[in-house]
Amino acid sequence: MxxxxxxxxxxxxxxxxxxxxxxxxxxxxxxxxxxxxxxxxxxxxxxxxxxxxxxxxxxxxxxxxxNACPLELPTATLSINGHRLIVELAATPQSRGCGLSKRTALDENQGMLFIYPRSAPRTFWMKDTWLPLSIAFLDDSGNIINIEIMLPDQTEKKYHSSKSALYALEVNQGWFRLHGIKAGDRVEMKAIVNIKGPR
The missing domain is CATH 4.10.280 (MYOD Basic-Helix-Loop-Helix Domain, subunit B)
Structure with missing residues:
Protein backbone atom coordinates (compact mmCIF):
# COMPACT_ATOMS: atom_id res chain seq x y z
CA MET A 1 0.00 0.00 0.00
CA ASN A 67 -1.58 59.34 -17.60
CA ALA A 68 -1.28 59.81 -21.37
CA CYS A 69 -1.20 63.34 -22.70
CA PRO A 70 -2.95 65.11 -24.27
CA LEU A 71 -6.24 64.80 -22.42
CA GLU A 72 -9.75 65.59 -23.58
CA LEU A 73 -10.89 68.60 -21.55
CA PRO A 74 -13.99 70.81 -21.35
CA THR A 75 -13.83 74.09 -23.24
CA ALA A 76 -15.04 77.64 -22.75
CA THR A 77 -14.93 80.92 -24.69
CA LEU A 78 -12.98 83.88 -23.34
CA SER A 79 -12.76 87.45 -24.59
CA ILE A 80 -9.83 89.85 -24.35
CA ASN A 81 -10.35 93.38 -25.69
CA GLY A 82 -13.08 91.98 -27.94
CA HIS A 83 -10.96 89.11 -29.28
CA ARG A 84 -12.59 85.72 -28.72
CA LEU A 85 -10.55 82.73 -27.66
CA ILE A 86 -11.70 79.12 -27.23
CA VAL A 87 -9.78 77.50 -24.37
CA GLU A 88 -9.52 74.07 -22.85
CA LEU A 89 -9.96 74.16 -19.06
CA ALA A 90 -7.14 72.57 -17.08
CA ALA A 91 -8.59 72.56 -13.57
CA THR A 92 -7.19 69.33 -12.12
CA PRO A 93 -3.63 68.39 -11.11
CA GLN A 94 -3.45 65.85 -13.95
CA SER A 95 -4.71 68.22 -16.63
CA ARG A 96 -2.45 71.01 -15.40
CA GLY A 97 0.47 68.59 -15.44
CA CYS A 98 -0.25 67.61 -19.05
CA GLY A 99 -1.02 71.11 -20.27
CA LEU A 100 -0.40 71.43 -24.00
CA SER A 101 2.39 68.85 -24.02
CA LYS A 102 2.68 66.45 -26.95
CA ARG A 103 0.36 68.52 -29.15
CA THR A 104 1.31 68.85 -32.79
CA ALA A 105 -1.06 71.70 -33.60
CA LEU A 106 -3.17 74.40 -31.96
CA ASP A 107 -5.80 76.35 -33.89
CA GLU A 108 -5.22 80.08 -34.30
CA ASN A 109 -7.77 81.26 -31.74
CA GLN A 110 -7.47 78.41 -29.28
CA GLY A 111 -5.53 77.97 -26.07
CA MET A 112 -5.59 76.50 -22.58
CA LEU A 113 -6.63 78.11 -19.31
CA PHE A 114 -4.97 76.73 -16.19
CA ILE A 115 -7.22 77.15 -13.14
CA TYR A 116 -5.79 76.88 -9.62
CA PRO A 117 -7.50 76.62 -6.22
CA ARG A 118 -5.78 79.73 -4.87
CA SER A 119 -3.45 82.53 -5.92
CA ALA A 120 0.26 81.77 -5.67
CA PRO A 121 3.48 82.36 -7.61
CA ARG A 122 3.37 80.15 -10.72
CA THR A 123 6.18 78.57 -12.72
CA PHE A 124 5.90 76.81 -16.09
CA TRP A 125 8.34 74.97 -18.33
CA MET A 126 8.13 73.43 -21.80
CA LYS A 127 9.09 69.79 -21.25
CA ASP A 128 7.58 67.66 -24.06
CA THR A 129 5.74 70.72 -25.39
CA TRP A 130 6.43 70.93 -29.10
CA LEU A 131 4.53 74.11 -29.93
CA PRO A 132 5.93 77.64 -29.46
CA LEU A 133 3.61 79.34 -26.98
CA SER A 134 2.90 82.57 -25.16
CA ILE A 135 1.62 82.53 -21.60
CA ALA A 136 -0.28 85.20 -19.66
CA PHE A 137 -0.49 84.98 -15.88
CA LEU A 138 -3.76 86.34 -14.48
CA ASP A 139 -4.80 87.56 -11.04
CA ASP A 140 -8.05 86.72 -9.22
CA SER A 141 -9.99 89.23 -11.35
CA GLY A 142 -8.62 88.00 -14.67
CA ASN A 143 -6.24 90.92 -15.12
CA ILE A 144 -3.03 90.04 -16.98
CA ILE A 145 -0.03 90.27 -14.65
CA ASN A 146 2.70 89.50 -17.17
CA ILE A 147 3.13 87.76 -20.54
CA GLU A 148 6.04 85.46 -21.39
CA ILE A 149 7.26 83.97 -24.68
CA MET A 150 7.94 80.23 -24.30
CA LEU A 151 10.39 78.26 -26.41
CA PRO A 152 9.29 74.73 -27.42
CA ASP A 153 10.55 71.40 -26.08
CA GLN A 154 13.20 72.46 -23.60
CA THR A 155 13.60 72.36 -19.84
CA GLU A 156 16.39 74.85 -19.18
CA LYS A 157 14.19 77.93 -19.20
CA LYS A 158 11.47 78.44 -16.59
CA TYR A 159 8.64 80.96 -16.95
CA HIS A 160 7.38 82.69 -13.82
CA SER A 161 4.49 84.91 -12.84
CA SER A 162 5.77 88.25 -11.54
CA LYS A 163 3.10 88.13 -8.79
CA SER A 164 0.71 85.56 -7.35
CA ALA A 165 -1.63 84.25 -10.03
CA LEU A 166 -4.90 82.32 -9.95
CA TYR A 167 -4.93 81.57 -13.68
CA ALA A 168 -2.49 81.06 -16.53
CA LEU A 169 -3.48 81.32 -20.18
CA GLU A 170 -1.43 79.61 -22.92
CA VAL A 171 -1.91 80.47 -26.60
CA ASN A 172 0.04 80.23 -29.84
CA GLN A 173 3.23 82.25 -29.64
CA GLY A 174 2.62 85.84 -30.73
CA TRP A 175 -1.19 85.73 -30.35
CA PHE A 176 -1.23 88.38 -27.61
CA ARG A 177 1.12 90.66 -29.55
CA LEU A 178 -0.89 90.19 -32.77
CA HIS A 179 -4.03 91.43 -31.03
CA GLY A 180 -2.35 94.20 -29.08
CA ILE A 181 -2.95 92.49 -25.72
CA LYS A 182 -0.62 93.45 -22.89
CA ALA A 183 -0.16 93.37 -19.11
CA GLY A 184 -3.03 95.16 -17.37
CA ASP A 185 -5.66 94.04 -19.89
CA ARG A 186 -8.54 91.99 -18.53
CA VAL A 187 -9.62 88.54 -19.65
CA GLU A 188 -13.42 88.25 -19.66
CA MET A 189 -14.40 84.80 -18.45
CA LYS A 190 -17.82 85.14 -16.84
CA ALA A 191 -18.82 81.55 -17.58
CA ILE A 192 -15.93 80.12 -15.57
CA VAL A 193 -15.14 82.82 -13.03
CA ASN A 194 -16.37 80.65 -10.14
CA ILE A 195 -14.41 77.55 -11.14
CA LYS A 196 -11.56 76.79 -8.77
CA GLY A 197 -9.18 73.95 -9.56
CA PRO A 198 -8.64 71.20 -6.98
CA ARG A 199 -5.38 71.12 -5.07
Whole structure:
Protein backbone atom coordinates (compact mmCIF):
# COMPACT_ATOMS: atom_id res chain seq x y z
CA MET A 1 0.00 0.00 0.00
CA UNK A 2 2.82 2.33 0.86
CA UNK A 3 4.55 1.69 -2.48
CA UNK A 4 1.33 2.31 -4.41
CA UNK A 5 0.75 5.61 -2.60
CA UNK A 6 4.35 6.66 -3.18
CA UNK A 7 4.03 5.91 -6.90
CA UNK A 8 0.80 7.93 -7.03
CA UNK A 9 2.44 10.87 -5.28
CA UNK A 10 5.38 10.65 -7.66
CA UNK A 11 3.07 10.79 -10.67
CA UNK A 12 1.26 13.78 -9.16
CA UNK A 13 4.54 15.58 -8.57
CA UNK A 14 5.69 14.90 -12.13
CA UNK A 15 2.38 16.14 -13.57
CA UNK A 16 2.57 19.28 -11.43
CA UNK A 17 6.17 19.88 -12.51
CA UNK A 18 5.21 19.49 -16.19
CA UNK A 19 2.34 21.99 -15.72
CA UNK A 20 4.67 24.48 -14.10
CA UNK A 21 7.12 24.05 -16.99
CA UNK A 22 4.36 24.78 -19.51
CA UNK A 23 3.24 27.86 -17.56
CA UNK A 24 6.84 29.05 -17.28
CA UNK A 25 7.36 28.63 -21.04
CA UNK A 26 4.22 30.66 -21.72
CA UNK A 27 5.33 33.42 -19.36
CA UNK A 28 8.79 33.47 -20.92
CA UNK A 29 7.27 33.68 -24.39
CA UNK A 30 4.99 36.56 -23.39
CA UNK A 31 7.82 38.27 -21.53
CA UNK A 32 10.15 38.15 -24.51
CA UNK A 33 7.38 39.31 -26.83
CA UNK A 34 6.44 42.47 -24.90
CA UNK A 35 9.66 43.47 -23.15
CA UNK A 36 11.45 46.15 -25.21
CA UNK A 37 14.81 45.01 -26.50
CA UNK A 38 16.22 48.48 -25.87
CA UNK A 39 16.00 47.94 -22.11
CA UNK A 40 19.41 47.11 -20.69
CA UNK A 41 18.34 44.00 -18.81
CA UNK A 42 16.77 41.98 -21.59
CA UNK A 43 16.63 38.91 -19.38
CA UNK A 44 15.02 38.93 -15.92
CA UNK A 45 17.38 39.79 -13.10
CA UNK A 46 18.67 36.74 -11.26
CA UNK A 47 16.49 35.83 -8.31
CA UNK A 48 13.55 37.94 -9.53
CA UNK A 49 10.53 36.04 -10.79
CA UNK A 50 9.52 36.54 -14.42
CA UNK A 51 5.96 36.77 -13.18
CA UNK A 52 6.91 39.76 -11.01
CA UNK A 53 8.74 41.46 -13.88
CA UNK A 54 5.84 40.84 -16.25
CA UNK A 55 3.43 42.29 -13.69
CA UNK A 56 5.63 45.39 -13.34
CA UNK A 57 5.69 45.81 -17.11
CA UNK A 58 1.91 45.52 -17.41
CA UNK A 59 1.37 48.04 -14.59
CA UNK A 60 3.82 50.44 -16.24
CA UNK A 61 1.97 50.18 -19.55
CA UNK A 62 -1.38 50.73 -17.82
CA UNK A 63 -0.02 53.71 -15.89
CA UNK A 64 1.29 55.23 -19.12
CA UNK A 65 -2.13 54.82 -20.71
CA UNK A 66 -3.95 56.37 -17.77
CA ASN A 67 -1.58 59.34 -17.60
CA ALA A 68 -1.28 59.81 -21.37
CA CYS A 69 -1.20 63.34 -22.70
CA PRO A 70 -2.95 65.11 -24.27
CA LEU A 71 -6.24 64.80 -22.42
CA GLU A 72 -9.75 65.59 -23.58
CA LEU A 73 -10.89 68.60 -21.55
CA PRO A 74 -13.99 70.81 -21.35
CA THR A 75 -13.83 74.09 -23.24
CA ALA A 76 -15.04 77.64 -22.75
CA THR A 77 -14.93 80.92 -24.69
CA LEU A 78 -12.98 83.88 -23.34
CA SER A 79 -12.76 87.45 -24.59
CA ILE A 80 -9.83 89.85 -24.35
CA ASN A 81 -10.35 93.38 -25.69
CA GLY A 82 -13.08 91.98 -27.94
CA HIS A 83 -10.96 89.11 -29.28
CA ARG A 84 -12.59 85.72 -28.72
CA LEU A 85 -10.55 82.73 -27.66
CA ILE A 86 -11.70 79.12 -27.23
CA VAL A 87 -9.78 77.50 -24.37
CA GLU A 88 -9.52 74.07 -22.85
CA LEU A 89 -9.96 74.16 -19.06
CA ALA A 90 -7.14 72.57 -17.08
CA ALA A 91 -8.59 72.56 -13.57
CA THR A 92 -7.19 69.33 -12.12
CA PRO A 93 -3.63 68.39 -11.11
CA GLN A 94 -3.45 65.85 -13.95
CA SER A 95 -4.71 68.22 -16.63
CA ARG A 96 -2.45 71.01 -15.40
CA GLY A 97 0.47 68.59 -15.44
CA CYS A 98 -0.25 67.61 -19.05
CA GLY A 99 -1.02 71.11 -20.27
CA LEU A 100 -0.40 71.43 -24.00
CA SER A 101 2.39 68.85 -24.02
CA LYS A 102 2.68 66.45 -26.95
CA ARG A 103 0.36 68.52 -29.15
CA THR A 104 1.31 68.85 -32.79
CA ALA A 105 -1.06 71.70 -33.60
CA LEU A 106 -3.17 74.40 -31.96
CA ASP A 107 -5.80 76.35 -33.89
CA GLU A 108 -5.22 80.08 -34.30
CA ASN A 109 -7.77 81.26 -31.74
CA GLN A 110 -7.47 78.41 -29.28
CA GLY A 111 -5.53 77.97 -26.07
CA MET A 112 -5.59 76.50 -22.58
CA LEU A 113 -6.63 78.11 -19.31
CA PHE A 114 -4.97 76.73 -16.19
CA ILE A 115 -7.22 77.15 -13.14
CA TYR A 116 -5.79 76.88 -9.62
CA PRO A 117 -7.50 76.62 -6.22
CA ARG A 118 -5.78 79.73 -4.87
CA SER A 119 -3.45 82.53 -5.92
CA ALA A 120 0.26 81.77 -5.67
CA PRO A 121 3.48 82.36 -7.61
CA ARG A 122 3.37 80.15 -10.72
CA THR A 123 6.18 78.57 -12.72
CA PHE A 124 5.90 76.81 -16.09
CA TRP A 125 8.34 74.97 -18.33
CA MET A 126 8.13 73.43 -21.80
CA LYS A 127 9.09 69.79 -21.25
CA ASP A 128 7.58 67.66 -24.06
CA THR A 129 5.74 70.72 -25.39
CA TRP A 130 6.43 70.93 -29.10
CA LEU A 131 4.53 74.11 -29.93
CA PRO A 132 5.93 77.64 -29.46
CA LEU A 133 3.61 79.34 -26.98
CA SER A 134 2.90 82.57 -25.16
CA ILE A 135 1.62 82.53 -21.60
CA ALA A 136 -0.28 85.20 -19.66
CA PHE A 137 -0.49 84.98 -15.88
CA LEU A 138 -3.76 86.34 -14.48
CA ASP A 139 -4.80 87.56 -11.04
CA ASP A 140 -8.05 86.72 -9.22
CA SER A 141 -9.99 89.23 -11.35
CA GLY A 142 -8.62 88.00 -14.67
CA ASN A 143 -6.24 90.92 -15.12
CA ILE A 144 -3.03 90.04 -16.98
CA ILE A 145 -0.03 90.27 -14.65
CA ASN A 146 2.70 89.50 -17.17
CA ILE A 147 3.13 87.76 -20.54
CA GLU A 148 6.04 85.46 -21.39
CA ILE A 149 7.26 83.97 -24.68
CA MET A 150 7.94 80.23 -24.30
CA LEU A 151 10.39 78.26 -26.41
CA PRO A 152 9.29 74.73 -27.42
CA ASP A 153 10.55 71.40 -26.08
CA GLN A 154 13.20 72.46 -23.60
CA THR A 155 13.60 72.36 -19.84
CA GLU A 156 16.39 74.85 -19.18
CA LYS A 157 14.19 77.93 -19.20
CA LYS A 158 11.47 78.44 -16.59
CA TYR A 159 8.64 80.96 -16.95
CA HIS A 160 7.38 82.69 -13.82
CA SER A 161 4.49 84.91 -12.84
CA SER A 162 5.77 88.25 -11.54
CA LYS A 163 3.10 88.13 -8.79
CA SER A 164 0.71 85.56 -7.35
CA ALA A 165 -1.63 84.25 -10.03
CA LEU A 166 -4.90 82.32 -9.95
CA TYR A 167 -4.93 81.57 -13.68
CA ALA A 168 -2.49 81.06 -16.53
CA LEU A 169 -3.48 81.32 -20.18
CA GLU A 170 -1.43 79.61 -22.92
CA VAL A 171 -1.91 80.47 -26.60
CA ASN A 172 0.04 80.23 -29.84
CA GLN A 173 3.23 82.25 -29.64
CA GLY A 174 2.62 85.84 -30.73
CA TRP A 175 -1.19 85.73 -30.35
CA PHE A 176 -1.23 88.38 -27.61
CA ARG A 177 1.12 90.66 -29.55
CA LEU A 178 -0.89 90.19 -32.77
CA HIS A 179 -4.03 91.43 -31.03
CA GLY A 180 -2.35 94.20 -29.08
CA ILE A 181 -2.95 92.49 -25.72
CA LYS A 182 -0.62 93.45 -22.89
CA ALA A 183 -0.16 93.37 -19.11
CA GLY A 184 -3.03 95.16 -17.37
CA ASP A 185 -5.66 94.04 -19.89
CA ARG A 186 -8.54 91.99 -18.53
CA VAL A 187 -9.62 88.54 -19.65
CA GLU A 188 -13.42 88.25 -19.66
CA MET A 189 -14.40 84.80 -18.45
CA LYS A 190 -17.82 85.14 -16.84
CA ALA A 191 -18.82 81.55 -17.58
CA ILE A 192 -15.93 80.12 -15.57
CA VAL A 193 -15.14 82.82 -13.03
CA ASN A 194 -16.37 80.65 -10.14
CA ILE A 195 -14.41 77.55 -11.14
CA LYS A 196 -11.56 76.79 -8.77
CA GLY A 197 -9.18 73.95 -9.56
CA PRO A 198 -8.64 71.20 -6.98
CA ARG A 199 -5.38 71.12 -5.07
Missing amino acids: KNVMSAGKTRQKLAKKRSLCVINEQIESNFNAVWPSAIVFQQPAKGLSKIVLLAILVLSILKGTI
